Each structure stands twice: as structure tokens, then as C-alpha cells.
Amino acid sequence: xxxxxxxxxxxxxxxxxxxxxxxxxxxxxxxxxxxxxxxxxxxxxxxxxxxxxxxxxxxxxxxxxxxxxxxxxxxxxxxxxxxxxxxxxxxxxxxxxxxxxxxxxxxxxxxxxxxxxxxxxxxxxxxxxxxxxxxxxxxxxxxxxxxxxxxxxxxxxxxxxxxxxxxxxxxxxxxxxxxxxxxxxxxxxxxxxxxxxxxxxxxxxxxxxxxxxxxxxxxxxxxxxxxxxxxxxxxxxxxxxxxxxxxxxxxxxxxxxxxxxxxxxxxxxxxxxxxxxxxxxxxxxxxxxxxxxxxxxxxxxxxxxxxxxxxxxxxxxxxxxxxxxxxxxxxxxxxxxxxxxxxxxxxxxxxxxxxxxxxxxxxxxxxxxxxxxxxxxxxxxxxxxxxxxxxxxxxxxxxxxxxxxxxxxxxxxxxxxxxxxxxxxxxxxxxxxxxxxxxxxxxxxxxxxxxxxxx
Amino acid sequence: xxxxxxxxxxxxxxxxxxxxxxxxxxxxxxxxxxxxxxxxxxxxxxxxxxxxxxxxxxxxxxxxxxxxxxxxxxxxxxxxxxxxxxxxxxxxxxxxxxxxxxxxxxxxxxxxxxxxxxxxxxxxxxxxxxxxxxxxxxxxxxxxxxxxxxxxxxxxxxxxxxxxxxxxxxxxxxxxxxxxxxxxxxxxxxxxxxxxxxxxxxxxxxxxxxxxxxxxxxxxxxxxxxxxxxxxxxxxxxxxxxxxxxxxxxxxxxxxxxxxxxxxxxxxxxxxxxxxxxxxxxxxxxxxxxxxxxxxxxxxxxxxxxxxxxxxxxxxxxxxxxxxxxxxxxxxxxxxxxxxxxxxxxxxxxxxxxxxxxxxxxxxxxxxxxxxxxxxxxxxxxxxxxxxxxxxxxxxxxxx
Numbered sequence: 001x002x003x004x005x006x007x008x009x010x011x012x013x014x015x016x017x018x019x020x021x022x023x024x025x026x027x028x029x030x031x032x033x034x035x036x037x038x039x040x041x042x043x044x045x046x047x048x049x050x051x052x053x054x055x056x057x058x059x060x061x062x063x064x065x066x067x068x069x070x071x072x073x074x075x076x077x078x079x080x081x082x083x084x085x086x087x088x089x090x091x092x093x094x095x096x097x098x099x100x101x102x103x104x105x106x107x108x109x110x111x112x113x114x115x116x117x118x119x120x121x122x123x124x125x126x127x128x129x130x131x132x133x134x135x136x137x138x139x140x141x142x143x144x145x146x147x148x149x150x151x152x153x154x155x156x157x158x159x160x161x162x163x164x165x166x167x168x169x170x171x172x173x174x175x176x177x178x179x180x181x182x183x184x185x186x187x188x189x190x191x192x193x194x195x196x197x198x199x200x201x202x203x204x205x206x207x208x209x210x211x212x213x214x215x216x217x218x219x220x221x222x223x224x225x226x227x228x229x230x231x232x233x234x235x236x237x238x239x240x241x242x243x244x245x246x247x248x249x250x251x252x253x254x255x256x257x258x259x260x261x262x263x264x265x266x267x268x269x270x271x272x273x274x275x276x277x278x279x280x281x282x283x284x285x286x287x288x289x290x291x292x293x294x295x296x297x298x299x300x301x302x303x304x305x306x307x308x309x310x311x312x313x314x315x316x317x318x319x320x321x322x323x324x325x326x327x328x329x330x331x332x333x334x335x336x337x338x339x340x341x342x343x344x345x346x347x348x349x350x351x352x353x354x355x356x357x358x359x360x361x362x363x364x365x366x367x368x369x370x371x372x373x374x375x376x377x378x379x380x381x382x383x384x385x386x387x388x389x390x391x392x393x394x395x396x397x398x399x400x401x402x403x404x405x406x407x408x409x410x411x412x413x414x415x416x417x418x419x420x421x422x423x424x425x426x427x428x429x430x431x432x433x434x435x436x437x438x439x440x441x442x443x444x445x446x447x448x449x450x451x452x453x454x455x
Numbered sequence: 456x457x458x459x460x461x462x463x464x465x466x467x468x469x470x471x472x473x474x475x476x477x478x479x480x481x482x483x484x485x486x487x488x489x490x491x492x493x494x495x496x497x498x499x500x501x502x503x504x505x506x507x508x509x510x511x512x513x514x515x516x517x518x519x520x521x522x523x524x525x526x527x528x529x530x531x532x533x534x535x536x537x538x539x540x541x542x543x544x545x546x547x548x549x550x551x552x553x554x555x556x557x558x559x560x561x562x563x564x565x566x567x568x569x570x571x572x573x574x575x576x577x578x579x580x581x582x583x584x585x586x587x588x589x590x591x592x593x594x595x596x597x598x599x600x601x602x603x604x605x606x607x608x609x610x611x612x613x614x615x616x617x618x619x620x621x622x623x624x625x626x627x628x629x630x631x632x633x634x635x636x637x638x639x640x641x642x643x644x645x646x647x648x649x650x651x652x653x654x655x656x657x658x659x660x661x662x663x664x665x666x667x668x669x670x671x672x673x674x675x676x677x678x679x680x681x682x683x684x685x686x687x688x689x690x691x692x693x694x695x696x697x698x699x700x701x702x703x704x705x706x707x708x709x710x711x712x713x714x715x716x717x718x719x720x721x722x723x724x725x726x727x728x729x730x731x732x733x734x735x736x737x738x739x740x741x742x743x744x745x746x747x748x749x750x751x752x753x754x755x756x757x758x759x760x761x762x763x764x765x766x767x768x769x770x771x772x773x774x775x776x777x778x779x780x781x782x783x784x785x786x787x788x789x790x791x792x793x794x795x796x797x798x799x800x801x802x803x804x805x806x807x808x809x810x811x812x813x814x815x816x817x818x819x820x821x822x823x824x825x826x827x828x829x830x831x832x833x834x835x836x837x838x839x840x841x842x843x844x845x846x847x848x849x850x851x852x853x854x855x
Binding site: 329393394395396420421422423425426 | 595596597598600601604615616617622623
């Protein structure tokens with residue numbers, strides 16, 4: 001029987017990073033993966049969808065090429081190639097993880113892990129002994145049995161939506177969270193008629209109200225139909241299409257995507273053998289991700305929201321350091337950026353305006369439009385806004401919200417600013433380069449003071 | 456011909472005055488009797504009246520200036536008169552040495568008491584806690600701002616961020632060692648009143664052989680009588696204070712022991728013909744002692760209303776010399792400040808002062824009599840203080 005200081009279950013962005021950190025700290029580490037290294041993020045989530053969205057953006061750019069004097073007489077979408085490239089990207093990165101495991105002398109165990117007791121795992125029939133275990137099994141798309149259920153052919157979850165053989169002409173997306181709107185932009189950008197049905201009365205519910213409203217307008221302008229407060233009933237696959245009752249009316253779509261959330265993968269892990277009882281498909285932990293069994297940790301999606309790859313990775317590092325006897329700082333959950341790669345992009349960190357007000361903070365808000373930024377105009381990306389929310393009394397940056405081109409890149413400066421506890425003047429005293437979209441960071445902070453320079 | 460206006464001598468002890476305020480400006484027409492300026496003297500703020508009609512040609516003494524009695528402060532002219540540009544009024548002030556016949560009362564600064572050098576403002580940072588290596592305190596911008604808003608000294612805060620960096624959270628948890636800011640000393644010009652207090656009390660402490668007598672008087676009956684009288688007199692707007700009773704008791708005691716109602720006069724003793732009680736009043740400018748004359752013969756109600764009036768006038772700085780000069784005995788009461796007992800400095804040329812504290816929970820009131828031994832010996836002082844105690848403990852005697 002092989003014995004390890006640490007066995008990580010699941011090689012997604014939480015698990016593989018935890019394994020690397022544990023190995024760096026001199027722990028004899030193994031990682032168990034039943035599928036491809038990299039998990040959902042790398043194989044069926046973040047990364048392949050970005051590759052898909054790039055194709056879609058390229059198609060839009062070609063459509064607007066004439067504005068720049070680049071006239072493309074005739075373009076054609078090779079949908080097979082679009083999907084293939086996305087797979088190639090995922091494959092390349094998955095291989096990269098394999099290399100990282102090797103480099104860090106981490107034993108990769110192919111198979112399915114199950115706790116036999118608090119010292120031994122069964123990995124597809126092989127017994128593996130561990131001093132510490134890290135559960136990083138991730139999550140899967142949520143379905144509601146008999147109501148919102150995927151068949152994998154006509155009704156998809158995100159995974160199937162990434163690898164269709166042909167481009168549907170019409171598509172119903174159920175759920176207007178990050179995953180829903182990203183697929184909407186991808187398919188709409190390739191010419192598919194997209195309808196989003198969202199039960200809540202707004203889209204991207206995690207985002208600031210004002211940003212969400214601007215996004216809704218932009219998506220609709222892009223030809224996407226958005227039904228908020230929608231009632232979806234009787235979703236079922238027919239012969240070559242999907243039938244559904246939308247707000248009481250019978251509708252047909254070529255395909256449908258369920259994007260109504262995720263569920264932690266807590267099943268078939270043998271948790272009962274170690275007396276870990278998950279709650280609503282997620283495992284409870286302390287600040288260092290120890291479960292009720294102190295040498296068994298749980299990180300990432302299986303340990304609950306926010307279900308984000310960057311959160312899982314950070315949690316993995318903290319868990320590994322804790323196992324190694326280091327004294328890591330607990331993670332700050334008030335400064336986790338959320339990025340949505342729809343067109344236009346949306347990114348944010350910290351409190352929304354509504355949350356700041358609800359928290360009783362006296363705030364000052366800076367709004368700076370892309371329209372006033374030279375680089376944005378030159379790029380042909382004049383739509384969008386950088387919105388900053390500062391505490392009126394202390395100058396603390398409470399939240400930052402961006403909608404527009406490269407919003408997901410721009411947000412990092414605000415994340416770093418919040419992490420270092422920057423105050424408003426830090427953002428405009430720092431000399432930011434010209435011409436960049438980043439200039440809007442300083443201008444937005446100035447706008448909060450009522451004195452933007454270029455607006 | 457120009458008319459020179461001089462710093463007037465507004466009280467017998469006044470040698471110089473500070474121009475507080477001009478009420479007329481250059482070019483104003485003036486009638487004899489008009490108040491043209493206010494002058495702060497050693498005792499009070501007083502008005503300077505014009506003695507002639509004319510036009511205020513020029514102001515020489517600027518507000519805030521200390522000027523000797525007899526120095527020119529302004530020039531008046533007749534309407535239409537032309538005054539030479541180089542016209543300079545001649546000072547009638549005596550050279551300073553001669554100007555002060557009561558040398559003892561205003562001694563020149565003693566050599567020992569050399570003016571103190573004024574320290575430059577210094578900000579003392581507490582020695583950094585182990586937080587910082589190399590002197591710099593590592594703190595986030597927000598932590599720095601919060602610290603400055605709360606007046607917290609960052610070097611006393613333990614940082615828990617990377618490499619001991621102080622974060623906003625650390626400040627929230629910090630017990631709150633306040634940063635110590637030392638400010639520079641400032642030299643403040645002496646007001647005439649402050650100068651008078653200093654010279655008079657220094658002379659008293661240095662030349663008058665003080666001794667001190669202490670008793671405790673039970674003031675339960677005074678309190679009861681006071682409550683009863685106040686209830687009866689409320690409709691007349693009278694509200695007697697314990698101090699009014701003490702004034703009256705002291706005045707009656709002095710009348711009973713006229714030998715104690717006296718003053719030292721170098722080669723003689725002044726045996727006062729009247730019992731004039733000086734009552735110490737704290738004013739924004741300093742201590743002053745207005746006088747209730749013939750207090751032994753006045754009723755409690757009279758004493759009470761006079762003391763009130765005089766105290767109010769004193770606080771406004773408007774006492775006239777005749778309201779505070781003379782007096783045969785002083786009373787200083789710090790009971791309202793919660794002081795249990797204290798000893799006061801005799802107010803020369805008087806020979807005694809009574810220091811009154813606050814009655815304790817058993818109605819016992821501490822009385823300390825400071826006595827000039829040249830005038831009053833121990834036995835006489837004891838009899839005087841005993842009599843005061845007697846009146847306070849049997850207050851009905853004060854009413855007959």
C-alpha cells in the first residue's frame with residue numbers, strides 16, 4: 001500500500017494547486033483524478049469557454065471590420081474548427097498540469113477515490129494510505145429532476161454546450177448568471193438566435209444593479225432576447241428540437257442550456273466512512289478548510305460558494321500550508337473578483353452600491369465612461385463604464401464595477417488596491433500609463449471626488 | 456492748537472494701562488464726555504472720556520498696547536485746524552522707577568525668575584514596537600488614514616498582515632494607544648490684572664507672616680434655615696447661598712472682635728472703623744475681591760443681592776475702584792468646586808482671609824483662617840474663628 005503525507009482528491013484548479021503547494025513544502029503528495037487533469041475549469045469551464053468566446057468576438061470584429069477600413073468580403077464560420085480549437089486549448093493546458101505534477105514529484109493516481117476510513121482511501125480498487133486528505137471534487141451543473149433536466153443531446157448543461165457538432169439556429173438559455181450570459185454572447189456572436197429565461201427579475205444577480213441594467217441593454221442590442229421573471233415549464237426534448245412553455249406560451253428552440261447553478265460533488269466519496277456529513281451538497285469547514293475530521297480538508301466548489309476557480313486555488317494553498325504546519329492568513333472573502341466574459345465584459349470586486357448602502361456605509365461614487373477614454377475610442381470600444389464606490393469618511397475602496405472591453409483585466413488593479421487597503425487618492429496619485437483603458441481606474445477615483453480630468 | 460490725550464490714571468494704584476479698544480476712529484467728531492476708548496487696568500476695564508470737544512486727529516496708542524499713565528494716546532484738534540505733520544505730543548509719564556511709589560507692590564522681576572526659554576514644538580513618536588525593522592512602520596494606506604482620524608499611534612499597533620504590516624483590521628482591534636503630540640510653549644503677555652495679582656500676592660506671601668487656623672463648623676442648621684428662608688423669599692426672587700451666611704457670620708464675628716478688624720501699616724496699625732467684607736470672585740481675567748461694605752449691619756438679603764451684583768459686574772470687568780478697594784477681611788470660597796479645604800493667601804493690607812471648602816456628608820464645613828501674625832496673635836485669631844463657627848452653628852444669632 002502506498003502511503004502519502006497528503007492525498008488530494010480531484011485535480012481541478014483547487015486540487016492541483018493544493019498538491020503543488022503541498023509538494024513545495026516538502027510533503028509527499030498524491031493527487032487522484034478520474035478524468036482529465038485540470039478539472040472542470042480547465043477542461044469544461046473557464047478555459048474552453050474563453051476560447052469559444054474569442055471565436056465569437058472575432059466574428060463580431062470581422063463584421064465591424066469595415067469601420068476600421070478592413071473589408072472582409074465574405075467570411076464563413078467553420079463551427080467544427082471553433083469547437084476543435086477550444087478542445088485543443090483545454091488539452092494543451094491539461095498536459096501542462098501533467099507536467100507540473102511531474103515537476104513537483106506529485107504522484108498522479110488515475111481513478112475514483114473513496115474513503116474507507118480516516119487513514120485509507122480506495123482509489124479504483126487500490127488502497128492508498130494518507131496522513132492528510134484534501135477533498136477537491138468540485139461541482140457539476142445543477143438540474144432539477146423532472147423539471148429542468150438535461151438529456152445531453154438537445155437539452156445541455158455547460159459541458160455539452162461546449163462541444164456541439166453544429167451551431168443551433170435558436171437557443172434557449174435558462175439562467176442569467178455568469179455561465180448563462182457567457183453562452184448567450186458566444187452563440188449570439190455566431191449568429192444564433194438566443195433567448196435567456198431568468199426566474200429572477202434581473203440578470204447577473206451578483207453584480208451591481210446599475211451594471212446589470214447596462215448589461216441587459218447591451219445584450220438586447222446584440223439581438224439577445226432576455227426574459228426576466230420568467231416562468232419555464234414543461235421543458236422537454238422533442239425529435240430534433242426542444243419544447244417548452246415560456247410564461248405560459250408554447251415555444252420551440254433548437255437547443256436549450258441549463259445554467260441554473262452548480263452542485264457540489266459529495267457523492268460516492270465514502271464520506272459516511274469518515275463521518276463527514278455534507279449540507280446541501282457542500283462540506284463545511286473552518287477558516288483553514290479542515291472538516292470535522294481535522295486531517296481531512298475540503299476546498300473549492302465542494303466546500304461551498306463562491307464557486308470560482310481562483311477561490312479554489314487560494315483555498316488549496318491555504319489548506320496545504322496549514323497541513324505543513326505553516327500559519328497561513330485566512331482568506332478574505334470580501335475581495336473576490338467576479339468576471340463574466342460576455343460581450344461586453346463585466347467584472348467586479350467588493351461591495352455593490354446596494355450592498356454598501358445596506359451595510360450603512362456613507363459612500364461616494366465615481367463613474368467614468370469608456371466614451372471619455374482615448375484608448376477605448378481608438379479600439380472602437382466606446383461602450384461601458386468604470387464605477388468605483390468609496391467610503392465617504394475613510395476613502396476606503398468598498399467596491400469596483402466595470403462593464404466594457406477588457407473589464408476582466410482592468411478589475412485586477414482594484415483587487416490589488418483593495419487587498420493593500422488603498423484609499424481613493426492612491427488610485428489617482430499613482431501614475432497610470434497613457435494611452436490605456438487603465439487610465440479609467442484613476443479617473444473613476446477622481447470622479448468620486450467630483451473632479452475627473454477627462455470627462 | 457492740538458489737544459493731547461494722555462493715558463489717564465483710572466485708579467489710585469494704576470501705573471499703566473492697556474488700550475483695550477478704541478470706540479472712535481481718526482476723523483470722528485468728539486464732544487467732551489464722549490467715551491473714546493476702553494482701557495484695561497490692574498483691576499478692571501474702564502472707559503476713557505474726552506475732556507474737550509474736537510476731532511480725533513490721530514490715535515497713538517494702538518489696541519493691545521501697554522502705556523504708562525501720562526503717555527499720549529491720541530491727539531484731538533479743532534475743526535478745520537491744520538496740524539503739522541511732525542507734531543509730537545510730549546509724554547507726561549514719569550520715568551518708570553519714579554512712577555511706582557509702591558515699589559513693594561510692583562517689584563521688578565527678580566533675577567532668579569529669569570524668563571523661561573520657550574520650547575520649540577516637538578512631536579514625540581513613541582518608540583516603535585517590534586513591528587518595524589529599519590524605522591518605517593508598515594501600514595496600509597487605509598490603516599494610516601484610520602489611525603490619523605482616530606488619533607492612534609501606528610507604532611503602538613501590532614500588525615498582522617504580511618511581514619507585520621498594519622491593516623485596517625488591526626486598528627479596529629487595537630486597544631488605542633493615543634499618539635502623544637507635544638506642543639510648543641507659548642509666551643502670553645501679562646494682563647494688567649494678572650500683573651497686579653502676581654505682585655500683590657507675591658508681596659503678601661513674602662512679607663506677611665501667615666499662620667493658619669482650622670475648624671469644622673456644623674452647617675446643618677444654616678442649611679435648614681437657608682431652605683426655609685428661600686422658600687419664604689422665593690416670591691421676591693431672593694435665593695440665599697451658604698456663602699451669604701458665611702459673609703454675615705464673619706462680619707458679625709469681626710464686629711464682636713474689633714481688635715481683629717485691623718491692618719498692619721509698617722509703623723502703626725489701622726483699626727478699621729467699618730466691617731467691610733471682600734468676597735473673592737473668579738473672573739475670566741483673574742481674581743478680584745469686590746466689597747460688601749458694613750456687612751455686619753446688613754441683612755442676609757442685602758448681602759446676598761450685593762454679592763450677586765458685584766460678582767456679575769466683576770465678571771464683566773466693570774467694577775469701579777470704589778467697589779473693590781479697601782475692605783477689612785476677605786472670604787474665599789471654593790466649595791462649589793468640590794474643594795474640601797484649603798488655605799488662602801492674605802489680601803494685603805488686610806490681616807486675615809477665610810478659606811471655605813465644601814460641607815461633607817455630615818454637614819461639617821472646613822474653615823481655614825489665614826492670619827497676619829503682626830496684627831492678630833493666635834489667641835485672637837482663634838477667638839475670631841470660634842465666633843464665626845458659633846454664628847454658623849447657631850444661625851438664629853445672625854438674625855438678631
